[in-house]
Amino acid sequence: MVHIAVPKETAPGERRVALTPEVVARLVKEGCAVRLEAGAGASAFFTDEAYREAGAEVVPAEAVLEGAQVVLTVGPLEASALPHVSHEAILIGFQYPHRDPKRVEALADWGISTLAMELIPRITRAQSMDALSSQATVAGYRAALIAAQLSSRFFPMLTTAAGTIRPARLMVMGVGVAGLQAIATAKRLGANVWAYDVRKAAAEQALSLGAKVIELPISAEGEGGYARELTPEEQAIQLEALARQVGQMDVVITTAQIPGRKAPVLVTAEMAGRMAPGSVIVDLAAESGGNCELTRPGETVEVGGVRVAGPLNLPSELPVHASEMYAKNLYNLCKLLLKNGELAPDWSDEILAGALLTHRHEITHGPTKSLVGA
Numbered sequence: 001m002v003h004i005a006v007p008k009e010t011a012p013g014e015r016r017v018a019l020t021p022e023v024v025a026r027l028v029k030e031g032c033a034v035r036l037e038a039g040a041g042a043s044a045f046f047t048d049e050a051y052r053e054a055g056a057e058v059v060p061a062e063a064v065l066e067g068a069q070v071v072l073t074v075g076p077l078e079a080s081a082l083p084h085v086s087h088e089a090i091l092i093g094f095q096y097p098h099r100d101p102k103r104v105e106a107l108a109d110w111g112i113s114t115l116a117m118e119l120i121p122r123i124t125r126a127q128s129m130d131a132l133s134s135q136a137t138v139a140g141y142r143a144a145l146i147a148a149q150l151s152s153r154f155f156p157m158l159t160t161a162a163g164t165i166r167p168a169r170l171m172v173m174g175v176g177v178a179g180l181q182a183i184a185t186a187k188r189l190g191a192n193v194w195a196y197d198v199r200k201a202a203a204e205q206a207l208s209l210g211a212k213v214i215e216l217p218i219s220a221e222g223e224g225g226y227a228r229e230l231t232p233e234e235q236a237i238q239l240e241a242l243a244r245q246v247g248q249m250d251v252v253i254t255t256a257q258i259p260g261r262k263a264p265v266l267v268t269a270e271m272a273g274r275m276a277p278g279s280v281i282v283d284l285a286a287e288s289g290g291n292c293e294l295t296r297p298g299e300t301v302e303v304g305g306v307r308v309a310g311p312l313n314l315p316s317e318l319p320v321h322a323s324e325m326y327a328k329n330l331y332n333l334c335k336l337l338l339k340n341g342e343l344a345p346d347w348s349d350e351i352l353a354g355a356l357l358t359h360r361h362e363i364t365h366g367p368t369k370s371l372v373g374a
Contacts, residue, residue: 002032002343004334005068008040008061011075013312015043015319016326018072018093021054023327027334028055031341037064044319069343072330079106087111090337090345092330094118094131095357097368098260104368107358113345114357117329118259119365121354128332129351133177134325139314140181140255143282147251148189150300150307152278156190167192171249172211173242173266173291174256175202178284182253183209191251196242198230216241230264239268247274254291255284260367262289269293269303277305286310 004027006018017040019027024034034056038048048058065071065084073093077085085091087110095116097104107114117131127133148155151168158165168191172179175197186193187210195206196214203213216238230238246252246267252275257263263285272281272294283290286297294303295310302308315322336352337345345352347359356364363369 001341002070002338003068004032004034004070004072005064006034006036006040006056006072007064007077007081008037009043009074010078011313013316014075015316016074016323017041017044017046017319018074018323018327018330019056020044020046020324020327021050021056022324023331024051024054024056026331030335030338032334032338033057035059035064035068037061041323044323046323070334070337072334074326076100076103079103082106082110082112085110085112089113090115090343092117092333097357097365098371101368101372104358104363105372108361108363111361113359115333115352115355116357116365117333117355119355119357120333121351123350126351126354129329131326131329134329135315135322136177136255137181137325138318138322139284140178140183141185142314142317143178143253143255143284143311144182144185144189146309146311147186147253147280147282150280150282150309151251152280153250154190155186168250169248170194170251170253171196171214171245172206173197173252173254174285175199175206176255178255179253180205180209182255183211186251186253187211194245194249196245197256198234198238214242214245235264238266239271242266243268243271243274246271249275249279251280251282252292253282253284256291257285257288260371263291265291265293267292267294272306272308273304275306279306281306281308283308283310284314287312 036051036056036058038058071091090113092115120126120129153168154165155168157167170186170191171194172182173196175195193211195211206213254266281292283292283295285291286295294308297310298312300309
């Protein structure tokens, strides 16, 4: 029998939980023993009683990690909790290694095998485990709602006795999973939507959702579905061309990020200054430096009449569905670790190998190892 532990998330503002009662029931049915810290699901509106009914043992914080072979989290486990984790345990969750290399060193020193959810390879077989995509779906949806709430204009076209209201003009910059969901949500709200991405394949997806595509003579297809970093010459072309487009928009939503690096600047202060007073910018890359020069992470500021929002951890604002999707991502990943009811990971499997951050006192992820060495 495999013992799985789910501690309560401790990061400020984090409302998600790693497992939902539905997924706990699935794991128990497969022969796992699930131990959950009391109150772990409360912020996501999952009660301790619901977990007990699903077959989990609900325990105090000091007992949750005892004897655990697999520890499931949303965000990184606090360093103070490591001494309570078995050296042979497997830790699974978002790790954000580039933000805190010292913490990764501590994981390696302790000997824990760590699977980082953000390192899951973007291949067909791993789609059901792709937590970056599931959580980006939530963020894109929420971003469009934030934009509508902050906007000084209606999103849809309205015909009233006082005349016709034209629909808001909205641009989504960065058409990954979050961008596509932002486009779909903004379209449902009635906005007139444009989309821009340096990846040509992304343009086709934006078109399929009814957005008008802004095309530039730049193609930056990268590995794993991400965009590569632009050269200085390409960045200059991009900024010059986008400046005209941004100035015509009522709303701009930016989502462009490069894993492990500072987010690229897509909207300069000068570009934002071209937007009409009452316009809105929602920057989904605020946590990694921001796509807009005016962004202040975690704040909404007004500059020259333009509101600039830099929200953090948007998936946590829809904790029920965000937790449900994330828990299913974890469940599908855990199935790779189990064989005949026992813990038997095949570390040569391309999914496990790709997501492995630390193993047997070593940092196994190349870029993180280089970062720690530097």
